[in-house]
Amino acid sequence: MEKRNLRALGTDKEKLAADYLREKGYEILEMNYRIRQSEVDIVARDGKTMVFVEVKYRKTSACGTPGEAVDRRKQARISRAAMHYLVTCGLWERIPCRFDVVEILGTKIRHIVNAFDFAL
Numbered sequence: 001m002e003k004r005n006l007r008a009l010g011t012d013k014e015k016l017a018a019d020y021l022r023e024k025g026y027e028i029l030e031m032n033y034r035i036r037q038s039e040v041d042i043v044a045r046d047g048k049t050m051v052f053v054e055v056k057y058r059k060t061s062a063c064g065t066p067g068e069a070v071d072r073r074k075q076a077r078i079s080r081a082a083m084h085y086l087v088t089c090g091l092w093e094r095i096p097c098r099f100d101v102v103e104i105l106g107t108k109i110r111h112i113v114n115a116f117d118f119a120l
Helices: 003-023 072-088
Strands: 027-035 040-046 049-060 097-105 108-116
Touching: 003 027, 003 040, 003 049, 003 097, 003 108, 027 072, 040 072, 049 072, 072 097
Parallel strands: 049 097
Antiparallel strands: 027 040, 040 049, 097 108
């Protein structure tokens, strides 16, 4: 599959995850927040908590669940982008935050709340 097609697929799944979170009452603040080589797929607010969401999609579980792909290295990249977002917005140490993963396996969506802690 071409890189462009993979990016389009990723964008579609991120939109699906954002819609899912909106239905659960989350406020979506940013999509694809990027700094250098780090990115957060979705920045949201759940009540008074900032939520940094990684979206992972797999067609099948032949290579494991989508959430298993969010390893320590990926967590560190997400954490760096989240910290930058919090500092830039003046929210560091002023608002609780957490890291969630929305995994999409085929057509099934699973939301893993508080999937990991800051991993710097």
